[in-house]
Amino acid sequence: MNLPKQVRLVEVGPRDGLQNEKQPISVADKVRLVDDLSAAGLSYIEVGSFVSPKWVPQMAGSAEVFAQIQQQPGVTYAALTPNLRGFEAALEAGVKEVAVFAAASEAFSQKNINCSIAESLERFVPLMVAAKQHGVRVRGYVSCVLGCPYDGSVAPEQIALVARELFAMGCYEVSLGDTIGAGTAGDTRRLFEVVGRDIPREKLAGHFHDTYGQALANIYASLLEGISVFDSSVAGLGGCPYAKGATGNVATEDVLYLLNGLGIETGIDMDKLISAGQRICTVLDKPNGSRVARATLARQLR
Numbered sequence: 167m168n169l170p171k172q173v174r175l176v177e178v179g180p181r182d183g184l185q186n187e188k189q190p191i192s193v194a195d196k197v198r199l200v201d202d203l204s205a206a207g208l209s210y211i212e213v214g215s216f217v218s219p220k221w222v223p224q225m226a227g228s229a230e231v232f233a234q235i236q237q238q239p240g241v242t243y244a245a246l247t248p249n250l251r252g253f254e255a256a257l258e259a260g261v262k263e264v265a266v267f268a269a270a271s272e273a274f275s276q277k278n279i280n281c282s283i284a285e286s287l288e289r290f291v292p293l294m295v296a297a298k299q300h301g302v303r304v305r306g307y308v309s310c311v312l313g314c315p316y317d318g319s320v321a322p323e324q325i326a327l328v329a330r331e332l333f334a335m336g337c338y339e340v341s342l343g344d345t346i347g348a349g350t351a352g353d354t355r356r357l358f359e360v361v362g363r364d365i366p367r368e369k370l371a372g373h374f375h376d377t378y379g380q381a382l383a384n385i386y387a388s389l390l391e392g393i394s395v396f397d398s399s400v401a402g403l404g405g406c407p408y409a410k411g412a413t414g415n416v417a418t419e420d421v422l423y424l425l426n427g428l429g430i431e432t433g434i435d436m437d438k439l440i441s442a443g444q445r446i447c448t449v450l451d452k453p454n455g456s457r458v459a460r461a462t463l464a465r466q467l468r
């Protein structure tokens with residue numbers, strides 16, 4: 167199978183990456199991160215989310231972040247919205263693209279958004295109607311596609327079912343999330359093989375957490391299945407508040423290194439990306455989760 171010539175990276179660091187941080191992060195630092203990422207050539211950045219501040223306190227300042235970032239032409243700045251209320255808040259903040267998120271497992275759906283899968287899909291209907299009225303594009307997520315922290319394994323057919331529902335209600339793309347980062351390359355190929363029977367592969371994306379160190383192998387397996395959109399987080403920031411022990415998303419720098427080595431175009435500048443990641447790690451006072459960034463920075467110090 168031919169690998170795709172171009173890949174789009176969806177940078178989720180400012181949202182998925184920071185949502186789990188316990189320490190307060192200033193709006194200025196979040197804004198700087200988003201601006202650094204657009205300067206590095208990322209064309210899609212998930213900036214924040216409009217969810218209950220009681221559930222995810224770190225995302226409470228998302229409207230201020232949207233107000234202060236320097237929006238660049240050609241860059242999509244998106245927000246996560248779980249319901250109509252979140253969508254309306256995002257709209258008020260000037261957001262032009264949102265994402266809805268469902269789970270493939272009942273237990274995770276309850277823990278994450280306090281309702282069943284069916285109820286979550288019902289909640290999205292008025293949001294989708296409002297999004298259409300306002301010309302806002304909606305991306306979809308399905309969590310727990312390679313295992314659930316509460317229910318264990320989830321059948322690919324169940325994931326296909328939820329993904330089909332999201333398409334049917336108007337999502338233009340659905341990202342399949344290995345929330346706990348436990349999947350293998352074999353699981354990944356089977357997943358896209360099953361989900362890809364009903365949904366064109368160019369409308370699917372991969373979202374891999376790196377808990378078991380398999381994310382790059384899973385991305386390569388996805389490329390072999392014809393997937394060309396991947397979510398990643400600068401410096402490997404993150405973890406999900408409702409998936410204990412799950413580490414961050416695969417680091418954007420590491421995915422870029424893989425893609426550069428395969429001669430696949432992304433339009434991203436590695437040096438600027440590494441600087442962006444290192445800067446936020448300094449702010450958070452935590453080690454850089456990207457192996458490529460660590461190796462590059464260590465070489466520069468020699």
Ligand SMILES: CC(C)(COP(=O)([O-])OP(=O)([O-])OC[C@H]1O[C@@H](n2cnc3c(N)ncnc32)[C@H](O)[C@@H]1OP(=O)([O-])[O-])[C@@H](O)C(=O)NCCC(=O)NCCSC(=O)C[C@@](C)(O)CC(=O)[O-]
Nearest residue numbers: 216217218221248251252267278279280307309310343345
């Ligand atoms: C969905 C709810 C709101 C349901 O929460 P609920 O308690 O069932 O809802 P509710 O309608 O009863 O509302 C409860 C309170 O929240 C308020 N509320 C209601 N909606 C909003 C809103 N949009 N924005 C702000 N506030 C809101 C509402 O007004 C009320 O306030 P109170 O009267 O108690 O003061 C809640 O469960 C929630 O916010 N969950 C957050 C989930 C989340 O952000 N999880 C992390 C992101 S998902 C993820 O990381 C996975 C992903 C996407 O990356 C892919 C992967 O890796 O798998």
